[in-house]
Amino acid sequence: MSPHSQIPPAPTSVTPLFKAHGLTKSFGPNVILDGVEFEVPRKAIVTFVGENGAGKSTLFNLLSGIVAPDAGSMRLNGRDYRPHGYGEALRLGVSRVFQEQSLVGNVPVYENLLLGYEGRFTHAGQWLDRRAMIAAAEGIIEAAGIDVDVRRRTADYDFSKRQSIEIARACLATSHLGGIVEPFVLLDEPTSALDRRDEDAFFKLVTRIKGQGSLLFVSHRLTEVLAISDLIYVLKDGQLVARLDPATTDEKTLHGLMVGRERAADYYHERRQRPVTDGPALLGVRKLGRSGHFADVTLEVRPGEVVGIGGLLDSGKSALGKALAGVEPAEHGTVSFVSGPPEIPDIRSQVRKGLGYVPAERLTEGMIPAFSVAWNISLASGADLFAGPLGWWRRRRELATAARYAKEMSIRSATPAQRCARLSGGNQQKVVLARWLCRQPKLLVLDNPTRGVDAGAKEEIYRLIRDLTDQGVGVLLITDELLELIGLSDRILIMQRGSIVTEVAAPPDAKPTERELVTFMLPRSGTPGRSAVHQIPETLQ
Known part of the structure; x- marks a missing residue:
């Protein structure tokens, strides 16, 4: 040890x-x-x-x-x-x-904040005093310092703001309402x-x-x-x-x-980052747009290249990832994938062509937790890899594939029959990645692939990304982690309010700094309260 x-524990009489x-x-x-x-x-x-x-x-x-x-x-x-x-x-x-x-998600914020405390706002055990509930919820939100309208539907807020609401509920509801x-x-x-x-x-x-x-x-x-x-x-x-x-x-x-080991000095395996050839692009995006999310996005990803996309949560980067995968179709513009014709993609055609997509919200969009490891790994391949020509299910192949990836990716406590809900967050993420690896993808769109993953598992995922690029797989990396964005990317595209505002080269011997990227992510000075100088975190100043 x-x-x-x-x-030793600090001596105390309390x-x-x-x-x-x-x-x-x-x-x-x-x-x-x-x-x-x-x-x-x-x-x-x-x-x-x-x-x-x-x-x-x-x-x-x-x-x-x-x-x-x-x-x-x-x-x-x-x-x-x-x-x-x-x-x-x-x-x-x-x-x-x-x-x-x-x-x-489909109820107002105030109902989520007061969940479990509704009895305090009832009359005759039947009628809810919604005005009192709203007032109590507003008191919690004000004490938490969050800019939220408690009467709005919870799902109308982005992932970050919903997380803030949940934090406010846990931290303040017991003292404000429970008398603790x-x-x-x-x-x-x-x-x-x-x-x-x-x-x-x-x-x-x-x-x-x-x-x-x-x-x-x-x-x-x-x-x-x-x-x-x-x-x-x-x-x-x-x-x-x-x-x-x-x-x-x-x-x-x-x-x-x-x-049980020291963190590697080359945590992001930057030494394995190799020059990208000027051959045909795997992915060509031209003036892609979706109202209220992003507009006129143009980019390319080449074989073996990691193109990073950074920006604030309201920049539109996650919505762009969904559109490229065909999960939420774009409204205008085109995408060419693997020398195919320009088109607006849909998820079925993208998967058939060799695209894999890992969403940011693992449990709500990336898997079905109540189902087994084997079922979640085969989820994207029911029409080809695990189905026979007459529609029968290749159960043995499914189980063998799940066992293989559980071993290769060190998915702890995971047997093919294990329910994914019983796995830790990091091991659940490995299951989501295994779903696409078994298809031998040509391009991966990864949205925050290491969210909720420990340092050791992160390093394993970074090594995996390098292994894939060595094989010529292209990677579009969308992440909120600045060091991850810098360490893994060959090029970094910064989005702001739905548009790509700059491209930053990130060769292994000349990586940009966090300060440089943050400055590009934020609106230029002149917008009240949103200047780049004031928005840069203290740790980067």
Whole structure:
């Protein structure tokens, strides 16, 4: 065990807000948590880090009452704590932001914010006082510092804003509505979907909540972990292997403890980036547009090239990715794929020609979690790879393919029959990638392919992208991670308000900086409150 794990708990006479002793949980023969012991001091931000599959989400499920431990005990505010369901945990003051969003999209924001508290706004047990609900929700939104109209339909807001709404609900509803004086908030990858403006509001909110209660935080962004935490625990293979003081540790140490090896100096495998030939383009896009999302987009992707697309969440980059894959068809302009005729693409023809698409929202757009690993991998190939000429299903081939990719891609705890809902976020993402790899694609459109993925799994995905480009596969990489965008791309296209505003070369020996890219992403100075100087994050100034 690392010497860092020998740091003793800070001596204190104050009872911690939360304490766990010997927590153990197994699913079948798989031991997910093995005797985990830790405590959360009062008015503190405590972070858990670990690889996907280390047991972090299962730990949060125990703490929030979704599943019960097989052994061990928990104490909240000095009292025994063993909730029977999330509703009871919420009443006791434990709230949670889930790794994947859990909002109801087709109802107003205020109904999502007050979900579970409707009884406080009823008359005679039948009639809801909607005015009172709206007023209460507006109080939560104002305290959270979010620019949201609570009467609007939740689905009308983008992914980042919906994530902010969910964070506000978890952090403030228990104290505003539940009468909890000292809340305990569980945050599972809360910032993975936030843009920079919403991140700023989130960190201000976290600081305010810390003045009242405590927060238990899971994040794969190690820089963020070090900046925000009062205490860091490292979980590996279901066991607690280290307790760290963030003031005396660094990213390299955290990475080594998490994955059992030091982070590679060439994390993005930039040394493998090779010059792109001037041959025919795999993908040619001409003046593509979709009202309200993007307009007059022209670009090319060549064999073996990684073309990165960066921009703020409202830049239109994700909508462009969907249009290129034919998921949401463009309204004008054309796309030529693999020397085919110019056309407006649809998903069926693109898949047949050799395109694969990994969406940003894994659980809602990328897979069916209730179905098996094998079923999700074969999802795009039911018409050819796994179906016989008379329509019979090649079940053996499907199972063998799923087993092969589970092994090759190190998808933990994944048998072909395993439901994807039981896998960690990073392993779910590998299943989505395997769906397209089994088709031997010519072009991949990847929208935030490492969102919610740990540092070790990210490196595996980066290596995979390099392997594909070595084989001549073209990659269109859409990502909110600036370092990922810079490290992997041959060229970077920056979008702003639906248009490509500049192209930045990114050869391995002359990569652009984060500051340079951020400056291009933001509207020019002169627009009130949106100047490039003021929008550049402090860490880049």
